[in-house]
Amino acid sequence: MxxxxxxxxxxxxxxxxxxxxxxxxxxxxxxxLQCRDLYDSAKWYLYAWHCDVLYKPTSDSLVSKPFSELELRYSRFLMRHDALILSFNFIDNGEVILPGMTRDNVPFATAVGFDTRTREKIFKASANVYFSCKGDSLNRYVNPLQPEVIDFIKKNGDKLDPWFRKEAKRRKIL
The missing domain is CATH 1.20.5 (Single alpha-helices involved in coiled-coils or other helix-helix interfaces)
Structure with a gap:
């Protein structure tokens, strides 16, 4: 027994x-909410949009590394009518990075909004500012996998954040 x-x-x-x-x-x-696909897409978009943008913290003038090397941590979600907004934070040494904490005060997107009916992205958000772009296929918002993004991912694959690297392999870029 x-x-x-x-x-x-x-x-x-x-x-x-x-x-x-x-x-x-x-x-x-x-x-x-059964939205794992949107969660993965949101992280992928945020990394692809900012992968080659340099993060330059005000606290250490010697540090300069691309956002693709930083952790992107889930923050929260918001449901607004038919829109699901997934919000994330870039993390450096365990601390959330805000635009004011960078030497050049560059705003960067930290959230992606999706239409829950069509499951398509409808906007990106940065510090309470919403952006939406349509049409131009050479725009990173419309098509995140621009040739320079693909080249950057391939050249820097070993330096990428582990999640971003794994996702790039899954999407057959690496």
Missing amino acids: RILLAAVISTLFACRSEQKVESETYPHEVDS
Whole structure:
């Protein structure tokens, strides 16, 4: 009886630990809204839009590295009518990066809005400013995989943030 009880308990813990690993990959609300594809797309867009943009912190004038090397951490989501907004933060040494913390005060997008019916991106957001661009296929918003972005990813694959590198491999860029 004790052996059976021990087997049941260990099985329950094993099942539970597998579920925990899965839920650690995506935030709980992303799982509950069944929008993992939009979560991955939002991170991909943010990295692709900023991959070759240099981050120059005001706190250390010797540091200058592209945003593609920084962690992009999920912040929150917002549902507004048929729009889902997924917000992220670029992280440097465990701290959130704000535009005012850069030497050149360059605004950078940190959120992506999607139409939940069509699942298409409808805007990007940066510090309470929303941008939307249409038409021009040479625009990174419309088509993030511009030739210079692909070249940058290929040349810097070993330096990219681990998630960005893994996603570039999944999308067959690396």
